[in-house]
Amino acid sequence: MSVEDNFFWFPYTIMVIVAFIGFIVPFLLRENILFGSRFPNEIVNHPEVINLKRNYKHLYLSIFIPFLIVLGLFLYYSPGNTYINGGILVEVFLLFVIYAIYNKKAKEIKGELLSHEYVNTQKEILTIDTNFREGKYLISIWWFLPALLIIFLNILILLLYYNKIPDQITLHFNLQGVATQLTNKSYWHVLLIPLTSIFILCGFIVMYFSIKTSKQELDSNKPVTSKLKDRYFRLIWSDYSIILCTVLVIWTFFVSLHLDKLIVISSKTFEAVNIVMPFLILSTALILVIKIGQSGSRLKLKMNEPATGMNNVDDDYFWKLGMIYYNPHDPSIFVPKRMGIGWTVNLGRPAGVVILIALIVIPIIISLISKKIIMN
């Protein structure tokens, strides 16, 4: 397998997986959420709703299949970062537009159905559990400690053995871990990888914190079941984020020592890990996303909780385009996503805006700094 082959199949497969996840997300949401709009129980299975879902499938496939084919041709004949980055940007943009359109359609259908006289909906109730956070619903934050120790160990080894590192060190390397560009040794260059690891760790800790503190959103129709599902959802994703973080940190540890010639990883092993790991990460995430669904909606729990017949409060107004949460009166900073899996921020709170900006700006700053270091 040559490098060029990898360069095509590798990003392309990831794009196909992203498109696939984008396709299935609307079917993994909580039971009374349709394309980011909250539906009363009485109309969530109305024929018009089922029709809208079918319509979405057709539209999505008729846009994404040609898009992926064209993108594949471009990538195949002129592989390069331009088409990879551009392709991902277009993909995200398409997803955003399609979701926004179907959110609007869903709201229209809801308005229409509710204006009919024959639809009589139950009371809208907000259910809060006073014991939601009691007991174990999250893995302990101390499990981040191994990752932190590995990063420190990495820094320590690089500093202790600094003299053994060759004067010319790797700046760019290929999939096999072979240097394609060298540079003069300096502390900055040597420590670049463990410093990036620290930022990765911080990113995962923010994720952990969002899992821990995000708002509880119980289904008023079945509060006990939805509480359990939500707690499993948080437990599993916090486990996953810590495992993922540790695996990434361990691998970057070895990569850093390999690039500085303190250890040798054979190019075959290096290539294999570099190809297998992203797919392993993506496929396990995909399995979790499908098996658990948003807030545990797809978990099959053996519970015979009688339905209360209550609906949740319609909060569509605060979800702009069904995706962006803006509610200045809501003290929560992290809330469960409406049109996706996981958590998002409340842009109506200053802290929410700060976190969002930080999540966008920090990676850009890091890449600028590392570029600057590389330039020197």
Place this chain on the structure above:
Amino acid sequence: MFIKIDFESEIPIYAQIKNQIIEGIASGNLAEGESLPSVRQFAGNSGINMHTVNKAYSLLRADGFVTVHRRKGVVVNKLSQMHNPAFMKEISKTIKSVIAEAYCKGITEEEFISNCKKIYLAFNEG
């Protein structure tokens, strides 16, 4: 314990929270010594304004249902701590208006009292 809030109800939200916590204590759903979420947590979990939650909690504290500890947070008091023989005087006005309404709607004394007994029984058993 689950607290259910109806935003369209005539009863203000702070009163809904307060009433349901008291009912929870009476029915045993909230045990003595059990802690309730802090004002910030409660608000953050529900999206309800912090002032509203604070109002409910201060009323509960003033009436002796909960104690606010610096470290343990908001904790449900012992039932014996809540006992207040003078309370009958305080609620006789409320009872009077409730009975007056029931009387006008044609509810008999027996019906009313048997209903009261049922509620008492449920709390005793809880």
